Amino acid sequence: MLKKLVASALYAGFAAGLIVAALQLLLTVPVILEAEKYETGVLTHFAGAGHNIVAGEHGDQVAAENAESSTKRSFLTILATVAAQCGFALVLVAGFAFVTSRGHAISPRTGLIWGIAGFFAFHLLPAAGLSPELPGSAAADLGARQIWWAATVAASIGGLALIGYGRNWAIWGAGIALLALPHVLGAPQPWAFAGVVPPELAADFAGKALAVAAVGWAVLGFFTAYFWQREGTLT
Numbered sequence: 001m002l003k004k005l006v007a008s009a010l011y012a013g014f015a016a017g018l019i020v021a022a023l024q025l026l027l028t029v030p031v032i033l034e035a036e037k038y039e040t041g042v043l044t045h046f047a048g049a050g051h052n053i054v055a056g057e058h059g060d061q062v063a064a065e066n067a068e069s070s071t072k073r074s075f076l077t078i079l080a081t082v083a084a085q086c087g088f089a090l091v092l093v094a095g096f097a098f099v100t101s102r103g104h105a106i107s108p109r110t111g112l113i114w115g116i117a118g119f120f121a122f123h124l125l126p127a128a129g130l131s132p133e134l135p136g137s138a139a140a141d142l143g144a145r146q147i148w149w150a151a152t153v154a155a156s157i158g159g160l161a162l163i164g165y166g167r168n169w170a171i172w173g174a175g176i177a178l179l180a181l182p183h184v185l186g187a188p189q190p191w192a193f194a195g196v197v198p199p200e201l202a203a204d205f206a207g208k209a210l211a212v213a214a215v216g217w218a219v220l221g222f223f224t225a226y227f228w229q230r231e232g233t234l235t
Contacts, residue, residue, distance in 0.1 A: 012223035013086030039136030115221020129187025140188035
């Protein structure tokens with residue numbers, strides 16, 4: 001069983017990780033690099049002015065440094081993304097093992113549903129309180145945000161599980177309440193909105209980051225269930 005768990009997660013995580021990394025390099029990484037120019041002062045944004053000011057020689061220096069490190073950053077992005085997807089896949093197969101032991105079948109179709117649920121739990125629902133952030137954005141205390149995010153993910157997983165596998169309105173109601181609880185308590189917010197990144201750029205990043213996460217989790221859920229099922233037929 002342990003071999004099946006690890007093999008399914010590694011196969012699915014590697015396949016999904018490459019897809020997600022490609023989407024990140026195409027969609028979100030360029031936005032991050034642009035935001036770093038505002039964070040370092042290469043570009044300066046003035047609300048309502050409708051233009052940017054390039055910071056002369058400093059801008060040329062930073063641009064050259066970014067060009068030199070782009071290949072290394074791309075490699076590290078791919079490596080980190082594949083590792084993260086393998087970790088998420090391990091979470092999925094642990095859940096598959098749990099529900100399978102209680103008589104529920106796992107197929108690529110149910111894996112896709114689990115993947116969508118994973119996107120809701122790890123990304124969409126936490127984003128309702130803490131949206132994806134760019135470098136240079138205003139933010140609350142890091143520790144407080146990490147605690148709220150982790151609690152929200154845990155509550156979301158529990159709530160979605162109660163809704164998905166519950167058999168009566170009491171359990172479904174408890175699941176809905178669990179989903180709502182972190183948002184009723186509220187996420188930590190910055191004292192003032194004083195980030196140096198243009199709001200249009202931040203909105204563009206948030207939308208693209210959530211879109212990439214949605215595709216990634218759907219693909220991961222499908223692949224993890226597929227390899228889970230395949231490994232099961234080979235043992």
